Amino acid sequence: MSGCGNQGPTDPGGVDTGILESLLGYHARRASLAIVGRFMEHMAPHGLRPVDFSVLTLIAQNPGITSRQICAALAIQPPNLVGLVGGLQQRGLIERRPHPNDRRAVGLHLTPDGQRLHGAACATASAAEAQAATALTAREQATLVRLLRKLYSDV
Amino acid sequence: MSGCGNQGPTDPGGVDTGILESLLGYHARRASLAIVGRFMEHMAPHGLRPVDFSVLTLIAQNPGITSRQICAALAIQPPNLVGLVGGLQQRGLIERRPHPNDRRAVGLHLTPDGQRLHGAACATASAAEAQAATALTAREQATLVRLLRKLYSDV
DNA sequence: TATTGTTATACTCTATAACTATA
DNA sequence: TATAGTTATAGAGTATAACAATA
Numbered sequence: 001m002s003g004c005g006n007q008g009p010t011d012p013g014g015v016d017t018g019i020l021e022s023l024l025g026y027h028a029r030r031a032s033l034a035i036v037g038r039f040m041e042h043m044a045p046h047g048l049r050p051v052d053f054s055v056l057t058l059i060a061q062n063p064g065i066t067s068r069q070i071c072a073a074l075a076i077q078p079p080n081l082v083g084l085v086g087g088l089q090q091r092g093l094i095e096r097r098p099h100p101n102d103r104r105a106v107g108l109h110l111t112p113d114g115q116r117l118h119g120a121a122c123a124t125a126s127a128a129e130a131q132a133a134t135a136l137t138a139r140e141q142a143t144l145v146r147l148l149r150k151l152y153s154d155v
Numbered sequence: 156m157s158g159c160g161n162q163g164p165t166d167p168g169g170v171d172t173g174i175l176e177s178l179l180g181y182h183a184r185r186a187s188l189a190i191v192g193r194f195m196e197h198m199a200p201h202g203l204r205p206v207d208f209s210v211l212t213l214i215a216q217n218p219g220i221t222s223r224q225i226c227a228a229l230a231i232q233p234p235n236l237v238g239l240v241g242g243l244q245q246r247g248l249i250e251r252r253p254h255p256n257d258r259r260a261v262g263l264h265l266t267p268d269g270q271r272l273h274g275a276a277c278a279t280a281s282a283a284e285a286q287a288a289t290a291l292t293a294r295e296q297a298t299l300v301r302l303l304r305k306l307y308s309d310v
Numbered sequence: 311t312a313t314t315g316t317t318a319t320a321c322t323c324t325a326t327a328a329c330t331a332t333a
Numbered sequence: 334t335a336t337a338g339t340t341a342t343a344g345a346g347t348a349t350a351a352c353a354a355t356a
Contacts (some may be wrong), residue, residue: 018216034307152189
């Protein structure tokens with residue numbers, strides 16, 4: 001029974017998607033792609049990808065944070081963060097300072113330019129969020145965030 | 156104000172994630188990665204990636220479906236589907252038959268082996284879904300799917 | 311011995327241009 | 334002229350191994 005007993009709903013193209021419609025991962029991935037795509041369009045004028053904005057935010061909220069801490073918080077492999085941080089530094093948005101306690105590590109800080117750009121990017125992010133969530137009420141948004149957190153918090 | 160006025164919650168590592176906590180895309184992406192990751196682990200014994208399972212499901216539910224229809228339903232670029240379909244055919248899971256009305260197109264069908272594997276994979280998918288959603292009640296799951304669909308349906 | 315940051319590298323995923331045969 | 338399928342290819346994104354400096 002390769003159809004799994006389902007005669008499921010159809011997508012806009014009139015194709016029966018069967019069991020896919022019942023899988024949380026299917027919907028989570030499609031929603032993620034749609035939202036992140038819109039976020040990218042809004043953030044493009046700032047020259048920031050979603051991961052760039054995430055890194056800037058972590059540095060803004062945690063001055064002196066190390067690369068390893070960023071990697072742990074965002075699930076990025078250390079080698080893949082090197083170029084990203086290098087790019088932000090080359091644009092003059094962040095700077096590296098010696099870590100006070102550990103001479104192996106480097107503390108990351110926003111420059112004044114970085115603070116200005118991050119402030120503008122935060123406003124853009126809020127605007128994008130408001131637009132992305134027009135289909136949802138405020139209560140639905142809160143519910144959605146709560147349920148999504150449940151899904152990845154206990155892994 | 157590069158912190159956007161937020162002094163947000165912290166992630167397990169004790170890092171302040173600031174405005175990220177309020178962004179739907181941030182949570183949708185993390186939830187998607189967590190769920191899809193577990194789905195991949197469950198599906199690995201069948202030798203199927205999520206996209207392979209999706210394609211097999213579409214063919215199972217829509218015998219004779221064309222590559223272009225699959226591309227439209229799953230947002231895959233046609234060139235990227237060629238190798239995928241070729242691999243499934245080489246494994247003897249699907250077969251290509253001439254399209255009844257259009258000599259340019261090819262209708263895709265599951266072989267008996269493909270039907271057996273897809274049936275087993277469906278059972279695995281259901282089991283993975285049940286495990287992924289232990290943190291949620293049945294009502295919460297339904298709510299989550301409904302809200303996620305809203306987010307990407309009106310794009 | 312373990313950890314930080316780094317280089318080099320490879321593998322996957324995704325996107326575009328261009329071709330062929332049919333419509 | 335437009336579409337279905339394909340090839341070749343380029344660009345992201347992501348993964349591991351191994352190294353030097355330091356803990």
